[in-house]
Amino acid sequence: MAVTLADVAARAGVSAATVSRVLSGNYPVAGATRSRVLRAVEELEYVVNGPASSLAAATSDLVGVLVNDIADPFFGIMASAVQSEMEPEKAGGKLAVVCNTGGSPERELTYLMLLQRQRAAAVVLTGSAVEDPGHAEALAARLRRLAAAGTRVVLCGRPPLPEAGGDGGQGGGKGAAGAGPGGTGAPLTVAFDNRGGARRLTEHLLALGHRRIGYVAGPAERTTTRHRLEGHRAALADHDRDHGRDLLTEADRLTVHGAYDRSSGYDGALELLRREPGLTAVLAANDTVALGVCAALREAGLSIPGDVSVAGFDDLPFSADASPSLTTVRIPLHEAGARAGRLALGRESAPPGDVATVRTELMVRASTAAPRTD
Template sequence: MAVTLAEVAVRAGVSPATVSRVLNGGYPVAGDTRTRVERAVEELGYIANASARALAAATSDLVGILVHDIADGYFGILAGSLQGALDPAGGGEPRRLAVVCNTQGAPAAETAYLTLLEGQRAGGVVLTGAAAEDPEHTAALTLRVARMAAAGTRVVLCGRPPVPVPEALPVATVVFDDRGGAFRLAEHLLTLGHRRIAYIAGPPGRSTTRERLAGHREALRRHDPALPEACDALTVHAGFERSAGYDATRELLRRGEPFTAVAAANDTAAAGVAAALREAGLRIPEDVSVTGFDDLPFSQDTAPALTTVRVPLREAGALAAQLVTGRRPLPPGGITTLPTELMVRASTAPPPPARRTP
């Protein structure tokens, strides 16, 4: 049996009118009261009656774009492409107001922004970047997405896994083949002759980290079933920032475990990797090969140019704009997978003869 608004009110210890004000947004409600109502909604799995919510259906031209950090090139390109595609030149369609929300990758900030956008009856929401793989957050996110979609808001998940909502709701997912890209990148290093491959993984508990690490390890395993375990000591979890790549590489050097290549979770961290190696007197690629991931614009201008995996960020932004405005229908199953591409450049080469292993 469906949960009623009255049951939510009882659980939260407030009146039904207060619950309605919190759900509809735009009304002043004390912070602690709002928190109790939102917690009751999530615990009970309340989704407002579709016919009742139709009276307040999302009709706004507002589109919220949630990013981890707009200063990061990955999110800047994605958000810029998306925002540009929301204003189709000469298309005869109304313009959309895009609002970029910086979450810094914090799950609490993500749900808080979704609450604000729901209160503004946003016509669309695009959530970008790696998802936090925390069951409690996933459940709360799924409920909020389902509730917004049931009210008429189009929701697009871009660069993250889908959430389990009913197929009839306007929720689309655009995913990148991160696993396949990481597999091809590791395969490239193995073909060059590298066996001692260090890996600077992203932060644990993130979908992108899991997918890229899984692809990397699968390539090692296929080449030699013993390689993943042999390289475990050369794997370090760190952030996606340049400083994280730098610190992780210094940690690897302190450990004293020999390696001939470093694969970083993204291009920004790879820049930190290269700085730490040069500081230690190591040449790239003569002594150590370095790879990144994403193919951000600067990766072609580094010295040497960075071998990486191209993630189609601009294409994804344009596609997300089409989906969130309804200019493109939802694909079968609601999921579109965009391919990634290995970009071989000058930062990788065979390992030096003295450091090669069979």
């Protein structure tokens, strides 16, 4: 049986009129009362329906764009691209609001609740997801409520939700976690080929002759970290099979985890040198981490790429201008963000299975070279 407004009122210990005021947001309600009502709405998974559904589905001109860190060029480029699709001449004047989560799963859920209360026309979630079953379930519930209110949902740079795509890989599915223009009920997804990019990057280093390769990975609980690490290790496994070596067994020892920032690259590189003084190459979680790796190597008296080759990921704008210029994997972030924006507005047809995979490109520059033979 569907949950009713009266059910929410009973759970919160208030009148049905008070619940209506809280949900409409048009009348002042005491903070403590508002909190009780919203908690009851969450616990009961209440979604406006019946005669009120037409009001709930009357979405505003607001489009929410959730990012982990707006100061990070990775997210700034995508947010800017999404917003470019909201300009009056393209979208009739939608208002894009950037919500900075700081990487907090709890803050992500809070912003989604606030966007639902504002009847957002669309929501674009960017960046990797946290691999936590509890959060995934809570996120799916939030997106279901947004869908019921008529909000379009697009995931950009993260895999489909487990309900929509199994293990969160590159494939798609037809779950009921959100609203997609394709009509399946699942959020539309613009996923990045992180596995393939990391695999090609590792193959590049192996082809140059590197065998002692360190990896400064991102946070262990993030999907992007896992996918890039899987691509790296798949390349090592293929090389072992073809050449009778055993590089994969060293992968755990030569992998350290940290945040997606410069200081983690710096600390990670020093730890890798401690574990393996004969290191000849370092893969970094992203280009910003790679800058920290390069700084640590220089302070240790090592040249790049003479002593140690360094590679990043993402191809952020500064990568080509670094010294030496950084070998990396290019993700067309602006194009991906713009596509997510068009999908969010229903101005582009949904991809097959509601999942579009953005291909990556290996950018070979001056920071990688063959290891020294002396």
